[in-house]
Amino acid sequence: MTTTQPRESQHVSADDYVAILSFYARQMHLLDDLELEAYAATFTEDGVVDHAHRGQRVAGRAAMLAYMHAALPAYKRVVVRHWFDHLLIEPTADGWQVSYYSLVTRTDADGAVTFEPTFSVRDNLVRLDSGEIYTSLRVLHQDRPSSVVQD
Amino acid sequence: MTTTQPRESQHVSADDYVAILSFYARQMHLLDDLELEAYAATFTEDGVVDHAHRGQRVAGRAAMLAYMHAALPAYKRVVVRHWFDHLLIEPTADGWQVSYYSLVTRTDADGAVTFEPTFSVRDNLVRLDSGEIYTSLRVLHQDRPSSVVQD
Amino acid sequence: MTTTQPRESQHVSADDYVAILSFYARQMHLLDDLELEAYAATFTEDGVVDHAHRGQRVAGRAAMLAYMHAALPAYKRVVVRHWFDHLLIEPTADGWQVSYYSLVTRTDADGAVTFEPTFSVRDNLVRLDSGEIYTSLRVLHQDRPSSVVQD
Numbered sequence: 001m002t003t004t005q006p007r008e009s010q011h012v013s014a015d016d017y018v019a020i021l022s023f024y025a026r027q028m029h030l031l032d033d034l035e036l037e038a039y040a041a042t043f044t045e046d047g048v049v050d051h052a053h054r055g056q057r058v059a060g061r062a063a064m065l066a067y068m069h070a071a072l073p074a075y076k077r078v079v080v081r082h083w084f085d086h087l088l089i090e091p092t093a094d095g096w097q098v099s100y101y102s103l104v105t106r107t108d109a110d111g112a113v114t115f116e117p118t119f120s121v122r123d124n125l126v127r128l129d130s131g132e133i134y135t136s137l138r139v140l141h142q143d144r145p146s147s148v149v150q151d
Numbered sequence: 152m153t154t155t156q157p158r159e160s161q162h163v164s165a166d167d168y169v170a171i172l173s174f175y176a177r178q179m180h181l182l183d184d185l186e187l188e189a190y191a192a193t194f195t196e197d198g199v200v201d202h203a204h205r206g207q208r209v210a211g212r213a214a215m216l217a218y219m220h221a222a223l224p225a226y227k228r229v230v231v232r233h234w235f236d237h238l239l240i241e242p243t244a245d246g247w248q249v250s251y252y253s254l255v256t257r258t259d260a261d262g263a264v265t266f267e268p269t270f271s272v273r274d275n276l277v278r279l280d281s282g283e284i285y286t287s288l289r290v291l292h293q294d295r296p297s298s299v300v301q302d
Numbered sequence: 303m304t305t306t307q308p309r310e311s312q313h314v315s316a317d318d319y320v321a322i323l324s325f326y327a328r329q330m331h332l333l334d335d336l337e338l339e340a341y342a343a344t345f346t347e348d349g350v351v352d353h354a355h356r357g358q359r360v361a362g363r364a365a366m367l368a369y370m371h372a373a374l375p376a377y378k379r380v381v382v383r384h385w386f387d388h389l390l391i392e393p394t395a396d397g398w399q400v401s402y403y404s405l406v407t408r409t410d411a412d413g414a415v416t417f418e419p420t421f422s423v424r425d426n427l428v429r430l431d432s433g434e435i436y437t438s439l440r441v442l443h444q445d446r447p448s449s450v451v452q453d
Contacts, residue, residue, distance in 0.1 A: 011324060014165035014316035022162060025237035029250070034297055079294035081252050081269050083236045085385045086327035099331070101383050103407065103415075105254065107294045111268030113254075117413030118383050143381035143409045146336055165316035173313060176388040180401070185448055230445035232403050232420050234387045256405065258445045262419030264405075 012089040012096065020089060020098065020125065023133040028082045034075065036068045044126060044136045053119075053142035078106035078114075095126040095133070102140075118143045163240040163247065171240060171249065171276065174284040179233045185226065187219045195277060195287045204270075204293035229257035229265075246277040246284070253291075269294045314391040314398065322391060322400065322427065325435040330384045336377065338370045346428060346438045355421075355444035380408035380416075397428040397435070404442075420445045 012020075023042075030039040040061040043049075049064060050057045058067050083103040090097045100123075104116035124137040163171075174193075181190040191212040194200075200215060201208045209218050234254040241248045251274075255267035275288040314322075325344075332341040342363040345351075351366060352359045360369050385405040392399045402425075406418035426439040 012320065014169070014320045017320040017323070018163065018165045018168040018316070021168070021238075022240070025239050025251075028237050029239060075296070077296055079269065079296055081236075081254075081294065083234070083252065083254065083385070085236075085383075085387075086330050087323075088327050088331060089324070100327075101385065103383075103385065105266075105269050107269045109296055111293060113266040113269060115407075115415040118381065118407050118409045118415060142413060143383065145377070145379050145381055145411055165320070169314065169316045169319040172319070172389075173391070176390050176402075179388050180390060226447070228447050230420065230447055232387075232405070232445065234385070234403065234405065236387075256417075256420050258420045260447055262444060264417040264420060 012091065016096070017089065019131075019133065020087070020096065023125070024084060027135070028084070032079070032081050034072070036065055040064050040068075042135060043138075044134045047135055048137050050137070050139045052139050053144075078108050081105045081107070092124065095124065095136075098123045098125060163242065167247070168238075168240065170282075170284065171238070171247065174276070175235060178286070179235070183230070183232050185223070187216055187223075191215050191219075193286060194289075195285045198286055199288045201288070201290045203290050204295075229259050232256045232258070243275065246275065246287075249274045249276060314393065318398070319391065321433075321435065322389070322398065325427070326386060329437070330386070334381070334383050336374070338367055338374075342367050342370075344437060345440075346436045349437055350439045352439070352441045354441050355446075380410050383407045383409070394426065397426065397438075400425045400427060 027039065027042045030042065043061055043064065046060055047064070048057060048059045058064050081104070083105065085101045085103075088099040100121055102119040102121050104119075106114045106116065108114075120141045120143055122139045122141075123135050125133055126136050127133050178190065178193045181193065194212055194215065197211055198215070199208060199210045209215050232255070234256065236252045236254075239250040251272055253270040253272050255270075257265045257267065259265075271292045271294055273290045273292075274286050276284055277287050278284050329341065329344045332344065345363055345366065348362055349366070350359060350361045360366050383406070385407065387403045387405075390401040402423055404421040404423050406421075408416045408418065410416075422443045422445055424441045424443075425437050427435055428438050429435050
């Protein structure tokens with residue numbers, strides 16, 4: 001049997017894994033509850049959100065907030081929820097790089113649920129000496145049919 | 152950088168986090184497999200399920216069972232699955248308070264999937280000295296567009 | 303209060319739980335990114351995938367690969383993502399048996415999302431002395447309305 005597979009248990013400790021899940025839970029509750037200032041504060045001051053699929057890069061908390069406030073009218077008639085799965089976590093010098101799936105539901109006042117496209121997200125997370133976690137970079141790719149499947 | 156963020160790693164140990172996830176996995180398998188007596192037994196005897204979004208409060212295992220048996224005909228033609236995400240876990244005197252997202256799928260005999268509205272759920276969990284976990288209170292809020300987004 | 307409930311915290315350590323989640327994250331990223339050889343390598347050489355709902359059993363990595371390559375044309379126009387939840391993990395002699403929910407999204411080039419039927423999956427996972435995890439058996443059941451709910 002091949003021995004080239006990574007040993008999952010070396011990648012991240014259970015404590016760190018749970019800290020990362022808890023960070024994302026808090027960050028997504030803030031975003032989806034439209035607590036935009038508190039959400040922006042989960043990024044580093046110079047944090048970047050890169051919507052790679054549409055060539056749009058927002059740098060810094062202030063720009064992030066301006067961008068989100070401009071987008072708010074789209075959320076008047078729906079409640080948005082971000083769903084994550086399958087976190088791949090790699091330690092870095094000051095935190096972790098995390099790649100995961102993201103699905104976004106929109107629930108309207110009648111309870112009808114619609115879906116945004118699925119996304120593949122890659123985050124750089126930094127952890128301060130105090131233990132606090134922040135996102136310094138988020139790159140989002142809308143999932144598109146793969147070029148490896150040829151006609 | 153602000154230091155007002157909570158330190159996620161202080162909130163809940165990895166062992167407790169996994170015990171809570173395992174509890175929910177068992178509880179939801181029982182519910183979705185319609186093992187209603189076993190599901191009711193995952194609540195304390197005086198456990199409460201509060202459907203806050205429709206002003207309906209069911210108190211005690213017996214009432215819970217009567218309520219679920221009355222609802223069973225709705226589940227003749229679909230398989231229901233509850234999906235959770237983004238658990239926010241806060242220790243309490245005798246267990247934890249847990250807030251999370253919930254999505255409910257309904258799969259019919261032909262495999263077609265439909266969705267119930269998304270929910271925000273807040274549970275009180277109690278842990279006995281033996282380590283067993285029970286739900287003492289579950290409050291469900293159907294997600295509705297937020298009043299903070301004004302015209 | 304009844305004391306017949308299992309003690310969740312005895313079932314699986316936090317380290318093992320995280321190792322299993324990380325294994326599934328890697329395995330599903332490989333599958334959904336159509337890295338089929340690498341995906342097949344996450345099974346033991348004699349690994350079996352049993353689509354119990356349609357009476358189809360594929361045994362061994364080579365047969366698995368042939369099967370997946372034959373199915374590839376169906377994935378030319380969509381990106382598939384497998385979403386897991388509610389893992390029930392039981393230790394075995396050489397690893398774990400894991401039962402979980404599975405939801406499959408298909409995202410097309412326009413971003414429209416459709417859903418395959420939900421599934422209940424039961425895996426046998428083996429862990430080598432080196433710590434590496436492999437799937438030796440995967441049994442998939444399409445969720446169908448239960449016979450316990452009578453007219």
